[in-house]
Amino acid sequence: MSQKDHHIPLWGLFLALLVLTTAEVVLFEVWSRNQWLMPKYAMVLLLLLFTLPKAVIVLTYFMHLKFERQLIVFLAMAPFVMVFVAVLPILTDIVTLKDQSYNQVPGLREFVPSTEHSQGDGHEDSLSQDPSDDEPYH
Amino acid sequence: MSHAATTNELHASSSHTDSEPPLMAHGSVLQLGIPNGKIAIWLFLGSEVMFFTGLIGAYIVLRFGQPAGNWPQPHLTLNVPLTAVNTFLLICSSVTLVWGLQSIQAGQRAKGNWGLFLTTLLGAVFVGVQAYEYYELWIHRGLTASTNIFGSCFYAMTGFHGLHVFLGVIAMAVVTLMGLAGKFDTKHYAAVELTGLYWHFVDLVWIILFAIVYLM
Numbered sequence: 001m002s003q004k005d006h007h008i009p010l011w012g013l014f015l016a017l018l019v020l021t022t023a024e025v026v027l028f029e030v031w032s033r034n035q036w037l038m039p040k041y042a043m044v045l046l047l048l049l050f051t052l053p054k055a056v057i058v059l060t061y062f063m064h065l066k067f068e069r070q071l072i073v074f075l076a077m078a079p080f081v082m083v084f085v086a087v088l089p090i091l092t093d094i095v096t097l098k099d100q101s102y103n104q105v106p107g108l109r110e111f112v113p114s115t116e117h118s119q120g121d122g123h124e125d126s127l128s129q130d131p132s133d134d135e136p137y138h
Numbered sequence: 139m140s141h142a143a144t145t146n147e148l149h150a151s152s153s154h155t156d157s158e159p160p161l162m163a164h165g166s167v168l169q170l171g172i173p174n175g176k177i178a179i180w181l182f183l184g185s186e187v188m189f190f191t192g193l194i195g196a197y198i199v200l201r202f203g204q205p206a207g208n209w210p211q212p213h214l215t216l217n218v219p220l221t222a223v224n225t226f227l228l229i230c231s232s233v234t235l236v237w238g239l240q241s242i243q244a245g246q247r248a249k250g251n252w253g254l255f256l257t258t259l260l261g262a263v264f265v266g267v268q269a270y271e272y273y274e275l276w277i278h279r280g281l282t283a284s285t286n287i288f289g290s291c292f293y294a295m296t297g298f299h300g301l302h303v304f305l306g307v308i309a310m311a312v313v314t315l316m317g318l319a320g321k322f323d324t325k326h327y328a329a330v331e332l333t334g335l336y337w338h339f340v341d342l343v344w345i346i347l348f349a350i351v352y353l354m
Contacts, residue, residue: 010237014233047349047354059342062235069172071177083188086195090195
């Protein structure tokens with residue numbers, strides 16, 4: 001079965017992808033400047049609401065999975081299930097990592113960013129050793 | 139049943155006119171009624187799903203396992219607006235590819251070639267912008283793959299994706315040249331469709347990577 005057999009509303013999908021991408025970036029930019037608006041997990045959930053439809057559009061229409069035979073759908077979906085089962089156990093390490101001090105995690109100590117200027121000077125998340133270099137490049 | 143016997147049976151079946159599925163645009167079709175090329179590309183994409191999910195899974199564990207303040211905020215470290223434009227370009231390339239394929243299927247060869255060419259061009263621009271981003275981060279911002287665990291994750295995920303796009307651009311360039319040489323028509327477009335599946339997959343991976351790495 002080929003794409004020739006089915007009509008794809010190409011420009012409608014393009015518009016949807018454009019709107020969803022713009023919404024993602026606007027949401028992130030607004031939240032990053034006004035983090036009091038909502039907790040981070042709420043922002044992440046909102047982002048997923050914009051990202052997942054984009055992924056579904058590409059998978060179902062552009063990759064034509066919606067119109068494929070069951071075997072192809074199975075071939076496409078099986079890795080997602082297998083990967084979910086495989087990755088699920090290591091997700092518990094999130095709790096393990098949070099229970100320890102970051103500096104005590106074996107093997108990570110030497111990669112910890114310098115914390116000398118992270119004590120309340122507003123540069124907690126900068127990678128740079130020079131606080132004046134914290135502006136994003138353009 | 140030996141492999142040789144199985145192969146012979148498949149060939150015998152495929153030459154039997156009563157049960158033979160129609161020869162499709164993708165070339166040979168065996169008993170499943172699905173083109174061999176399509177099965178092969180989906181199996182390959184399945185392995186790619188697991189490859190990228192391994193990287194993304196590791197990133198999620200490391201990212202969300204850190205106490206607050208121990209992970210760089212994307213808007214302070216990365217150029218989110220530039221990458222958003224780059225994301226838009228990659229999405230556009232998927233659209234131009236579908237447009238090109240639909241044009242070829244409709245017998246509009248010139249439009250089809252334009253679609254393939256634009257897809258190649260947009261993909262090349264994506265790789266170029268990513269190279270510029272790496273240059274800025276590595277040289278001017280001092281973020282290398284060994285600076286910290288964020289740098290390692292960032293370059294591993296976006297680097298492997300960029301490599302996939304680069305290989306996709308080469309594949310799309312070949313397909314475009316084939317189009318210009320008149321290799322495709324309303325019944326013969328397998329190379330476009332199969333390369334397109336790979337291209338859309340790369341687009342799909344970037345949609346997820348962009349949200350996870352740049353926005354979360």
